[in-house]
Structures are given as structure tokens and as C-alpha cells.
Amino acid sequence: MDKLKLRAEIEAVRASLPENERHSASVRTRESLLDRPWVQMAGLVACYWSTGTEPETHGLVFALWKHGATVILPVLRDDNDLDWAVYDGPDTLAPGRFGIMEPVDTRRGVDAIRTAALVIVPALAVDRSTGVRLGRGGGSYDRALARVGPNVPTVALLHEGELREGVPAEPHDLPVRYAALPSGIVRVVAGRS
Known part of the structure; x- marks a missing residue:
């Protein structure tokens, strides 16, 4: 399956999930993550x-x-790379490009992610065998993950059914170490970090 088709399939499934189920699943994922000592x-x-x-x-x-x-959150730059700024509570966010909420704090630069002890990224799917994540296609998080040290835990948040075999990959697609799902945290077999 190619990336466009898989993205469309996953987006359709996500859209069909009732909001209360998505929220409940997110709470279970959050609690599972917060129970981990490395988090x-x-x-x-x-x-x-x-x-x-x-x-x-x-x-x-x-x-x-x-x-x-x-906690540092991304700020999408004009070149689709990610700058980073510190989150200092819910009142310190404002809409950025595409309406996505971003911190209003001073920008720390694209290399700020290099100092993170934990990196949590979005994904539409993660390959169970390789750890490669399928994003939305802009390459922003692949660039950010390329700056993360090899021993830093990298985690993609997923809904159930989005950890699968055969996620299409290209040379620039970078793996994550963990997939976090409502059913628990899964260490993927060949994740880089």
C-alpha cells in the first residue's frame, strides 16, 4: 500500500471514532506513558x-x-521545519500556521530538540518491525527526529490498529523507539533511538 492510500485509510478510521472514545483512549495512553520511569x-x-x-x-x-x-512544543517555520518554544501553561499558547496552537515563548531554534530527554511525536501509523512512522507527508518530524540523540526515547502516539506491518517507507523516514497506544506502550523491534 502506498503512503497516500494508507493515510486516507487511517484518516477515515480516525474520523469514524466517536469523540468520547478518542478521548477515553487518549487518557489511557497518557496514564500508561506517565507510569513509565523514563517519562x-x-x-x-x-x-x-x-x-x-x-x-x-x-x-x-x-x-x-x-x-x-x-515541555517544548513545535512552532512550524515557513520552510516546514520545526522550531521549538517552551510551554508554560495553557494560557501561553496562540494559533500558529494552519491554526495549530503554539507557545508564545521565545523560539529556541530547530536544534533545541537535541537537548530533550524524551521526544513524543505524532504519527498516523508505525511499522511494528522497523519503527518507521507514517506522518502527514510534510517531513517536519523526520527532520526533527534526525536531530535527536541515539539514546533518547522517541515515542509516536497512536490509536489502536495503527501499529502495523508493512508501513511504506522512504530513505528519509526515521523510526521511533516506542509506539504508545491505549492498550499500552510497545517497544518496536528496530527503532533507532
Whole structure:
């Protein structure tokens, strides 16, 4: 299956999920993540502010921040690369490009992700065998993941059924170490980080 077809299939399934089920699933994913010692000990966490039918991160970002982590969120640049800024509570966000909420704090630069102890990224699917994630096609997160150290846990948030075999990949597609689903956290076999 090619990327466009798989994206369309997953988007359709996500859109068919009732909002209360998506929210309940996101809560289970968040609680499972927050139970992990490597999440609890991460002082600087790169995450994202979810939109639409993505697994919801608003509660996760808030919980990480309330537990003392410094959370940086992406700011989409004109070249589709990701700059980063510190989240300092729900009142410190404003709509950015495409209406996605972004921190209003000082931009830290594209290399700010290099200092993160934990990186949480969006995905439409993750390959169970290779850890390669399927994104939305802009390449922003592949560029960001290329800057992450080899020992930093990288986690893609997914709905059930989105961890699968045979996710199409190109040379620039980078793997993640973990897939976080409502049913639990799965370490993928060949994840890079």
C-alpha cells in the first residue's frame, strides 16, 4: 500500500471514532506513558499540541508540565521545519500556521530538540518491525527526529490498529523507539533511538 492510500485509510478510521472514545483512549495512553520511569525522569520533553482526530496530547502536556518537566512544543517555520518554544501553561499558547496552537515563548531554534530527554511525536501509523512512522507527508518530524540523540526515547502516539506491518517507507523516514497506544506502550523491534 502506498503512503497516500494508507493515510486516507487511517484518516477515515480516525474520523469514524466517536469523540468520547478518542478521548477515553487518549487518557489511557497518557496514564500508561506517565507510569513509565523514563517519562517521569525526563527533565526536558519535546511534545506536540494535538489537533483534530490525533491522539489527544493536551492533558499529557499539562501533566508533564505540572510534574516539573520543561515541555517544548513545535512552532512550524515557513520552510516546514520545526522550531521549538517552551510551554508554560495553557494560557501561553496562540494559533500558529494552519491554526495549530503554539507557545508564545521565545523560539529556541530547530536544534533545541537535541537537548530533550524524551521526544513524543505524532504519527498516523508505525511499522511494528522497523519503527518507521507514517506522518502527514510534510517531513517536519523526520527532520526533527534526525536531530535527536541515539539514546533518547522517541515515542509516536497512536490509536489502536495503527501499529502495523508493512508501513511504506522512504530513505528519509526515521523510526521511533516506542509506539504508545491505549492498550499500552510497545517497544518496536528496530527503532533507532
